[in-house]
Amino acid sequence: MKKVVLFGATSAIAHEAARCFARRGAELLLVARNGEKLSVLQKDLETLGAAKVQTHVCDLVDIKDHESLLKTCGELLPEYDAILLAYGTLGDQGESEKDFSVAEQEFRTNFLSAASLVSRVANMFEARGSGQIAVITSVAGDRGRKSNYIYGTAKGALSIFLQGLRNRLSSTGVHVLTIKPGFVDTPMTAHIEKGPLFASAQAVGEGIYRAMERKKDVVYLPWFWRFIMLIIKAIPEPLFKRMSI
Amino acid sequence: MAVGESWGRYPRVKQSVYSLAWRNEVSLPEDQLLLPYGMGRSYGDSCLNDGERILLTSGLNKFIEFDGETGVVHCEAGVTLEMLLDFGLPRGWFLPVTPGTKYVSVGGAIANDVHGKNHHCAGTFGCHVRSFELLRSNGERLICSPEENTEMFSATIGGMGLTGLILWVELQLKPVEGPMIDLQSIQFGSLDEFFQLSSESDQDFEYTVSWIDCIASGASLGRGIFMRGNHSKVKGPLKQNSLLKRIATVPFDAPGFLLNRHTMGAFNTVYYHKQRQKKVSSTVHYDPFFYPLDAVHHWNRIYGRKGFLQFQCVVPKDSDNEAMKAVFDQVVRSGSASFLAVMKEFGNVASPGMMSFPREGITLCLDFPLQGDETLRLMKRLDDMVFDFDGAMYPAKDATMAPEHFRSYYPQWEEFSQYVDPRFSSSFWRRVMKETD
Numbered sequence: 001m002k003k004v005v006l007f008g009a010t011s012a013i014a015h016e017a018a019r020c021f022a023r024r025g026a027e028l029l030l031v032a033r034n035g036e037k038l039s040v041l042q043k044d045l046e047t048l049g050a051a052k053v054q055t056h057v058c059d060l061v062d063i064k065d066h067e068s069l070l071k072t073c074g075e076l077l078p079e080y081d082a083i084l085l086a087y088g089t090l091g092d093q094g095e096s097e098k099d100f101s102v103a104e105q106e107f108r109t110n111f112l113s114a115a116s117l118v119s120r121v122a123n124m125f126e127a128r129g130s131g132q133i134a135v136i137t138s139v140a141g142d143r144g145r146k147s148n149y150i151y152g153t154a155k156g157a158l159s160i161f162l163q164g165l166r167n168r169l170s171s172t173g174v175h176v177l178t179i180k181p182g183f184v185d186t187p188m189t190a191h192i193e194k195g196p197l198f199a200s201a202q203a204v205g206e207g208i209y210r211a212m213e214r215k216k217d218v219v220y221l222p223w224f225w226r227f228i229m230l231i232i233k234a235i236p237e238p239l240f241k242r243m244s245i
Numbered sequence: 246m247a248v249g250e251s252w253g254r255y256p257r258v259k260q261s262v263y264s265l266a267w268r269n270e271v272s273l274p275e276d277q278l279l280l281p282y283g284m285g286r287s288y289g290d291s292c293l294n295d296g297e298r299i300l301l302t303s304g305l306n307k308f309i310e311f312d313g314e315t316g317v318v319h320c321e322a323g324v325t326l327e328m329l330l331d332f333g334l335p336r337g338w339f340l341p342v343t344p345g346t347k348y349v350s351v352g353g354a355i356a357n358d359v360h361g362k363n364h365h366c367a368g369t370f371g372c373h374v375r376s377f378e379l380l381r382s383n384g385e386r387l388i389c390s391p392e393e394n395t396e397m398f399s400a401t402i403g404g405m406g407l408t409g410l411i412l413w414v415e416l417q418l419k420p421v422e423g424p425m426i427d428l429q430s431i432q433f434g435s436l437d438e439f440f441q442l443s444s445e446s447d448q449d450f451e452y453t454v455s456w457i458d459c460i461a462s463g464a465s466l467g468r469g470i471f472m473r474g475n476h477s478k479v480k481g482p483l484k485q486n487s488l489l490k491r492i493a494t495v496p497f498d499a500p501g502f503l504l505n506r507h508t509m510g511a512f513n514t515v516y517y518h519k520q521r522q523k524k525v526s527s528t529v530h531y532d533p534f535f536y537p538l539d540a541v542h543h544w545n546r547i548y549g550r551k552g553f554l555q556f557q558c559v560v561p562k563d564s565d566n567e568a569m570k571a572v573f574d575q576v577v578r579s580g581s582a583s584f585l586a587v588m589k590e591f592g593n594v595a596s597p598g599m600m601s602f603p604r605e606g607i608t609l610c611l612d613f614p615l616q617g618d619e620t621l622r623l624m625k626r627l628d629d630m631v632f633d634f635d636g637a638m639y640p641a642k643d644a645t646m647a648p649e650h651f652r653s654y655y656p657q658w659e660e661f662s663q664y665v666d667p668r669f670s671s672s673f674w675r676r677v678m679k680e681t682d
């Protein structure tokens with residue numbers, strides 16, 4: 001049976017992906033910073049059929065703790081086959097513009113700490129010659145826009161990091177998946193008015209599960225975002241810089 | 246469906262929304278009056294809160310526990326009936342009662358104390374609720390069950406979301422052998438034949454319902470198809486074959502002219518004659534049997550932007566069923582009813598709900614595309630008739646009933662209003678509580 005560690009397991013998207021694993025009897029280790037939420041999810045996933053669900057409380061942004069965190073994960077769920085890294089913060093673009101330390105914190109959460117965790121797991125999987133690394137970035141990382149380029153920068157950097165890593169590990173049996181969701185209806189976007197482009201966390205979570213099963217390299221979720229982003233990326237910069245999208 | 250619409254897309258309102266996600270840290274906003282909002286499958290204004298705020302419960306969608314021995318499932322109130330089916334069927338358990346759509350939340354099913362095709366033997370949804378937790382605006386969390394906080398238990402079942410927010414529910418599921426239904430479809434030519442079939446079927450069939458043609462008049466008046474079924478022992482796929490299941494979506498509002506007397510009349514005639522023999526027996530999957538409309542997402546858009554009104558009443562059963570005949574006659578004469586009307590006989594199983602709609606008698610349910618004042622006048626005529634016949638109208642499907650009629654359909658309203666949370670309200674509640682002269 002599959003053994004999966006979820007970093008940022010309390011994310012609505014990660015929860016829906018975890019449900020797909022739970023229904024098929026997987027063993028899960030949920031890591032996030034809120035213990036009460038983790039207990040809620042543990043019960044849900046156990047009820048749905050997971051063979052075993054464990055939880056671990058940890059603020060994932062603290063890079064200095066990552067070494068010991070991964071040791072704990074290895075002890076709780078020895079020989080896990082896959083990780084899904086899902087935590088993130090949307091941040092306040094305006095605040096990040098005014099005060100760089102806010103932007104720095106965003107980079108830490110959405111890029112640096114993620115790269116740190118992924119690097120360590122990648123080395124471990126590489127030594128073993130197997131394993132799956134799935135990471136949620138975002139379509140926001142495909143092109144910088146004034147409305148959210150701090151978040152976009154971090155997600156874009158993470159996508160490039162994963163691209164390089166995939167290239168490095170392509171002959172090792174370790175699979176690296178980059179997940180780029182579009183707009184998803186989750187607590188992260190609770191304050192935003194929902195339009196027709198919004199997908200449900202369930203649809204995106206199931207998409208992640210399928211992409212992991214099929215060992216995809218890069219997925220846009222839902223699929224049509226690949227085409228939306230193709231168009232957005234194709235707009236010439238002199239024009240793009242004047243646009244508000 | 247856009248968040249904050251009702252299924253009939255009438256009336257249109259402006260309201261703010263607040264999303265709930267974690268049952269351990271729900272805090273209720275304090276600026277406006279509140280109303281829980283599940284899947285928005287109520288038709289009129291009972292799930293709307295014009296000028297105030299709705300609480301979206303779709304994020305409260307976690308399972309808590311399941312007892313495979315007893316079939317009691319413990320889950321959050323935003324879990325949908327679809328999720329319960331997907332969860333229960335592989336384990337041999339089915340919904341004890343289900344309305345005609347599976348895109349309904351458990352909280353919504355309790356708040357309207359919904360009924361299904363098995364009302365004559367299983368009663369309402371509320372009859373199968375073991376307990377729930379209710380969050381009141383003063384922060385109190387009450388565990389309600391037939392043993393504990395019993396008045397609040399009874400007021401909340403059928404309480405239209407007004408008594409507070411249901412956080413989680415313990416529901417008794419029902420054991421079944423599989424997903425298939427043994428079905429008999431029988432053509433009938435008149436309402437009298439319907440009443441006859443209904444009385445002779447209720448003993449032996451767990452599920453009964455009829456489709457009635459409310460466009461055909463003259464010799465065909467009251468023709469329809471009576472459907473009766475039981476859970477089957479025949480094995481079948483948990484999910485329907487993927488080709489059949491493929492879900493269509495109505496992507497945008499249909500232009501108004503698409504639905505008129507002629508197109509609807511033609512549809513009804515084809516539907517009636519689809520069945521060549523008087524009686525057909527078959528074994529069918531539960532999905533098309535219980536949820537024929539769910540196959541087309543957003544089917545409510547075919548009525549165009551103006552939306553539509555749903556009408557559902559119950560009138561007492563009497564020796565020659567004059568009441569239902571008169572109501573039905575009025576519907577047919579109006580010439581503005583649409584596709585399918587559904588008729589069913591309710592049984593006498595009592596619900597724990599204080600304000601529940603179902604009561605012994607015959608219920609009739611259909612859509613009217615909204616065509617301005619004429620449609621509203623028709624609804625008023627029907628409401629008056631139901632009132633005169635000592636019947637009742639269903640709040641979950643209502644946008645027009647007269648306030649004084651509501652209070653006579655539900656004479657318990659005064660007792661009920663003591664349990665209404667002072668910071669909860671709805672467009673429906675304000676409408677029917679309005680003083681009239």
Ligand SMILES: Cc1cc2nc3c(=O)[nH]c(=O)nc-3n(C[C@H](O)[C@H](O)[C@H](O)COP(=O)(O)OP(=O)(O)OC[C@H]3O[C@@H](n4cnc5c(N)ncnc54)[C@H](O)[C@@H]3O)c2cc1C
Pocket residue numbers: 252280281282283284285286287288291292302322323343344345346348349350351352353354355356357358359360361404405406407409410411412538641
């Ligand atoms: C195609 C179709 C067929 C239908 N068939 C039937 C049928 O056969 N029988 C029947 O009885 N009904 C039927 N209905 C109506 C539907 O079952 C009810 O309106 C049901 O209550 C809708 O549930 P919902 O989750 O969409 O809730 P909403 O419509 O969003 O809300 C309904 C009520 O529940 C309250 N509510 C929701 N969640 C909570 C909560 N957590 N705590 C407290 N209150 C809450 C709301 O405040 C509101 O008053 C049908 C509807 C459709 C669209």
Ligand SMILES: NC(=O)c1ccc[n+]([C@@H]2O[C@H](COP(=O)([O-])OP(=O)(O)OC[C@H]3O[C@@H](n4cnc5c(N)ncnc54)[C@H](OP(=O)(O)O)[C@@H]3O)[C@@H](O)[C@H]2O)c1
Pocket residue numbers: 008009010011012013014032033034037058059060061086087088089090109136137138139180181182183184185186187188189
């Ligand atoms: N929603 C969208 O439209 C969208 C679009 C594209 C990409 N994404 C990405 O998808 C991922 C999942 O987000 P979501 O939409 O599911 O939103 P969500 O439900 O709000 O999840 C975000 C999660 O990240 C956790 N988190 C944040 N900082 C953390 C930290 N320092 N340590 C541990 N956990 C931390 C949060 O934990 P707490 O609950 O404890 O706060 C929360 O559970 C994110 O990476 C997001 O950037 C989302």
